[in-house]
Amino acid sequence: MYNPKIFNTKVAGFDAVGIQSRAVELLMVPKLGGRVVSLRNIKSGREWLWHQDRPDWLWPNEAGDSFGISPQAGIDECIPSVAGCFFRKNQIPDHGEVWYQSWQIDSDALSHNVLKSTVNLPITNxxxxxxxxxxxxxxxLFEYSLENHNTTEEPFIWSLHPLKNIIEGDIIELPREVTFMRLDGGLGVPISRGDIWSYPEPFPGIRLDVCQVPGEIDERCVKGFAGPLTSGWATIRNTVTGDRLELRWDANFAPYLGLWINRGLSGFHHVALEPCTGIPDSLFIAAEEWKTVKTIQGGEKLEWSLQIVIS
Structure with a gap:
């Protein structure tokens, strides 16, 4: 038997709520967009989530801020868009509507060892x-719900945005069906939105599955997408320590996987495996051009889940 417990603590000066077993510990800061700031393998000591190497690595943001001036730490939720865009008379903020808001914790759920929180999307209602x-x-287990308070159908993109540390020996493992990536952008080599790269080796000697990015400049990064997928899983495994993190989700609901690899942009090095319901990052482009977007009917409530396994 395992006995998960809920506890309160401080992280970089902010109130945090944690859930912990003998094997895994997760910390979330409700005030900062429900951001998950730590996901740690207690047995091996590996911290899976990235943050800046500075003492004041967490701070609040406001509506309209660029995500680039945020802490960018750990796991954010992006909805109804990842990129800022103008869509249906609404200006959707960069990274969506929920990452800069304070989330409301459900105290009753806490008493049952569940970290449940809610937030409103004021722009898209x-x-x-x-x-x-x-x-x-x-x-x-991350369990989600989205409720549409409008009378009209609303297109949306949901994307998990988990920035992970890159450690020597890390290797990305994806379903065998992933043989190419459709790009959204990057730095290092000329890239146009919609370009196709072979996966895992788009150029001789450059392997995306070991977090390599082509190019000669120091600020190299790339964002691409796999899918639509029939298998919803993705893993990072360390070939030296044996540490492993796996994401599992329903590919019928979220048929795409975003892959973000940053090797030096802003001096940062991290990787993100991003299950998502639509591509690319802009809701406008996904709905109007690529035609790869999910919709929610007026008055409808959608529910879905994602599992993270640490071993």
Missing amino acids: MSFSRAIRMTEENSL
Whole structure:
């Protein structure tokens, strides 16, 4: 038997709520967009989530801020768009509507060892909730809901945005069906939105699965997408330590996987595996050009989940 517990603590001066078993610990800061700032393998000591190497690495943001001036730490939720865009008479902020807001914690759920919180989307008139619970001592279930308070159908993109540390020996493992990436942008080599790269080796000697990015400049990065997928899983495994993090989700609901690799942009080095419902990052382009977007009917409530397994 495992006995998960909820606890309160401080992280970089902010109130945080944690959930912990004998094997895994997760910390979330409700005030900062429900940001998950730590995901740690207690047995091996590996911290999976990235943050800037400075003492004041967390701070609040406001509506209209560029995500680039945010802490960019850990796991954010992006909805109804990842990139800022103008869509249906609305200016959707960069990274969506929920990452800069304070989320409301459900105290009753806390008493049942569940980190549940909700937040409203004031621009698109929807509400979003996420509950995090442990299903095994090394497994966390993220349960989501999105409710449309409009009378009309609303297109949206949901994307998990988990920035992870890159450590020597890390290797990305994806379903065998992933043989190419459709690009959204990057730095290092000339890239146009929609370009196709072979996966995992788009250029001789350059392997995306070991977090390599082509180019000669120091600020190299790339964002691409796999899918539509029939298998919803993605893993980072360390070939030296054996540490492993796996994401599992329903590919019928979120048929795409974003891959972000940053090797030096802003001096940062991190990687993100991003299950998502539509591509590319802009809701406008996904809905109007690529035609790869999910919709929610007026008055409808959608529910979905994602599992993170640490071993």
